[in-house]
Amino acid sequence: MSRTQNLRQNVVNQMIDSIINGHLHSPLPSQATLAEMYNISRTTVRHTLAHLHQRGVLEKVNGDYVILRRPLAEDGFDCITHSLDEQTQRFEQAFYQMINQRQLRAGDSFTELQLARQINVSPVVVREFLLRFSRYDLIDNVRRGQWRMKKLDQHYAEQLFELRQMLETHALSRFINLPVEDPRWLQAKELLIQHRQLRDTIATDYRQFSQLDRNFHSLLLSAANNRFFNQAMEVISVIFHFHYQWDETDLKQQNIVSMEEHMAILSALLCRNDQVAARELLRHLETAKQAMIRSLKLDLA
Incomplete structure (x- = not known):
């Protein structure tokens, strides 16, 4: 199926959902308005209206399209079987992955x-997500339907890590006070073993550290039992990876340093030494902050 055909079928499904959910009323808005609402061309709008007219969902009266009946599932297509919530979740994951894999870069x-x-x-899912994401001041809405990734400065990085420090130090204090039978203690022990195993091959397998890094910070934050902490850290992770402009040597060295810092934190946690764990966590966050600042300076050079 061509991209054009797939897009048209997607829009048909979205317009059906809009009618069912009461977002579109009879008579329908003008073709220009519909094109703007769905961020599509008027040609695609005309194809969509023609399809729904042929299905008997719409009727043209004095130049306007009116709704004759409530559309059914069979009036649409099978190209998208996911709900809007599922599409939003899939797009969010894909968008973050594009940043982490550097398919989207600053500028x-x-x-x-x-x-x-x-x-x-x-397209409605994309627009709504980007509008929400724009509150983090990472993207600019250049004009309707077009966006640009922003370049950040050192002040932004310092504010970002101030937030990260508050979140993770709080989570660390909660982790220390977990009951002995909590399964996260066993997870921390297993994670420390995985770090030690990677240390033996880090010279060649340094790219594998990224998953350990995600697992480490996710485990730490889980002790806070706060969904908003997890959401904030997801965005911080995106920003952090987005502005790394290192060459392979820098990336390798940074991963080696971070791995050793993780191990120091985990060892202190497992020994129930809260003061050492807190100190090592602050050292780890400062290392990460300085690395990001260096990356920003390289990006601006």
């Missing part, structure tokens, strides 16, 4: 339609 421009086609979700 890059893109359109909502490009991302919708690439990830196979509704």
Whole structure:
């Protein structure tokens, strides 16, 4: 199936959902308004309206399209079987992955339609996500439907790590006070073993550290039992990876240092030494902050 056909079928499904959920009322808005709402061309709007007219969902009266009946599932297509919530979750994961894999970099421009086609979700899902994401001051809305990734400065990095320090130090204090039978103690022990195993091959396998890093910080934050902590750290992780402009040597050295710092924190945790664990965590966060600042300076050079 061509991308154009797939897009048209997606829009048909989205318009059906909008009618069912009461977001579109009879008579429908003008074609120009619909094109703006769904961030699509008027040609795609016309194809969508023609399909729904042929199915008997819409009727054209004095130049306007009115709703004749409530649409059914069979009036749409099977190209998207996921709900809007599922599409949003899939797009969010894909968007973060594109940043972490450096498919989107500081200064890059893109359109909502490009991302919708690439990830196979509704353009409405893309726009709503980007509007929410824009509150982190990481993207600029250049004009309707077009965005640009922003370049950050040292002040932004320092504010970011101030927040990260508050979140993780609080989570650490909660972790120390977990009951002995809590399964996270066993997870921490297993994670320390995994770090030691990677240390033996880090010279060649340093790229594998990224998953250990995610597991480590996720385990630490889990002790806070706060969903908003996890959401904030997800964004921090995106920003952190987004602005790393190191060459392979720098990345290798940074991963070696971070791994040793993780092991120091985990060892102190397992020994129930809260003061040493807190000190090592602060050292680890300062190392990460300085690394990000260096990366930003390289990016601006």
